[in-house]
Amino acid sequence: MKVPKFPTNEEERLIAVKSYSIIDTLPESDYDNLTELAATICDVPIALITILDKQRNFFKSHYGISFNESPRELSFCGHAILEDDIFIVNDAREDMRFVDNPLLEEQNVVFYAGVPLLDPSGFKLGTICIFDHIPRELSESQIKALKTLGKQVVNLLELRKKNTNLNLIKGELEERNTQLKSFASLVSHDLKSPLSNIIALTDLLKEENKNNLSDDSLQYLDYIEDSTTVLKNYIDGILMYYSADELLTSIKEDIKLSEIADDIKHILISDNEQLLFNDALIKNINKAALSQILINLVDNALKYNNKKDRTVEIKYESLLTHHKFSVIDNGIGIPLNQQEQIFEIFKTIKNDFTKSNTGIGLSTVKNLVKKLNGQISVVSEIGKGSAFNFTIE
Incomplete structure (x- = not known):
């Protein structure tokens, strides 16, 4: 048995894998539908969507088997991601790369075909693959269908990644909005009272000194009162704007x-x-x-x-x-x-x-x-x- 080599860009590939946040996630029907479809089209008992982590092969979807991961060093998919096209092993018992591989005896693996999952940046994340217990060959239409399903898996991964990023951004925006509302409330509480005092004191000053102040001085007091009123109204308006959503409940x-x-x-x-x-x-x-x-x-x-x-x-x-x-x-x-x-x-x-x-x-x-x-x-x-x-x- 030959342990599959790491790709030359393994470090960057692992970063790409991590960016999808897919490892150890629960089963999802969209992926399970694709493995079932692959098994049906190719008439095989087992179909997997695999993601290759550093030391293991995680099965995002597993049709025909009960477990969801295997050691990377034993995986057929470790070899498949080294290829640019579909990787087919017609009879693993006669292939030196897989002789003495425990999967042959424990899982009765004989036939394998895997299509690398190529992300938009060119990194091979894993495979969509099929297994059988007997030697066989795939028709051209089956190979084409398996490749098409591989592209659809990548589309699902991309969509999932975008949704995850959008949810993170949404969470950050909600947190910032909460902080902004809190700030608006704090500003309103801390500033409205002093501003009201300024307005009241300005009125009092004008009333008590209306015969002692020049027209210019009275005008200046009017300016102070007007400016203070505008600022107070801004504070009230901002608080109202950011608290309006609470009315919707x-x-x-x-x-x-x-x-x-x-x-x-x-x-x-x-x-x-x-x-x-x-x-x-x-x-x-x-x-x-x-x-x-x-x-x-x-x-x-x-x-x-x-x-x-x-x-x-x-x-x-x-x-x-x-x-x-x-x-x-x-x-x-x-x-x-x-x-x-x-x-x-x-x-x-x-x-x-x-x-x-x-x-x-x-x-x-x-x-x-x-x-x-x-x-x-x-x-x-x-x-x-x-x-x-x-x-x-």
Whole structure:
């Protein structure tokens, strides 16, 4: 018996094998289907998909035998990966490379054929191979089929490798997102209170010294207050953006539109503002997410409105598979060339009377709508107002 030599690129080949994370994995039906197909096509009792590790031959799939590995020094596949084409042993009893090989007696191995599994970088990872207990030969069609199955094995290994890498990246992104949410919460807690104090103290300073300060000094205090308010709103917006996904876990329920409208009135509507709606029963909906969406849209509708009497209307329609809402205002309108950009985070509309907008609210809305399997769009006319239309499941 001749122990198979190592390929000249064995060190690099082993690195390639390791990159697939396939050694010692559990059986998978996709691979088992291919070994069963190989055994059927070639009319043999045994078919294997093997991966050659440093000292052993691991069987990713084993059809016709119960064990899943063998010593590499005894393996036929160790010889097969030294070949560029299919490796066939018609009768191992008459081949000097396999005389006295324990597999001949213990497993009654006589015939072998193996196709190297060649990865995209040219490394031979292992084989798809077949065994029989009697001498035989393969037809051209059987050889062709075995080679084709070998390519399919490599395709499966590549797909598995890509999925593994994607899962690792997904895990890293989820961890980073968790850390970012934690950071946003920490920043919100640690900065909001000092910023609120600055705003309150600035107001107090202006009130107590309004007759002692020059117009320029009062203007500077206004600048401080405006800048502090903008920063506070950014912090609130970022925290809202990264915590919005938590709303998606809320249980769906039946609610009346008036319930949400009353909450919005309490939070946002002042004396010179109107919130109009026709009450309706909304069945099986995520109330928490819908409330967040509508609060953001109504808040924007009021913020971008220079009319003396500001009006916002909420309309609802029940569709076959979705809920449809519209939030319509009589505000300043949105230029056509900005109507797509407004849903991007930190994108804002420049105007003369809104100083504290962050460009986070509409991005949060779009994020929620998308994750509720819906869509959002806007129709707007300068000077007349805007209508935000969205659907959610």
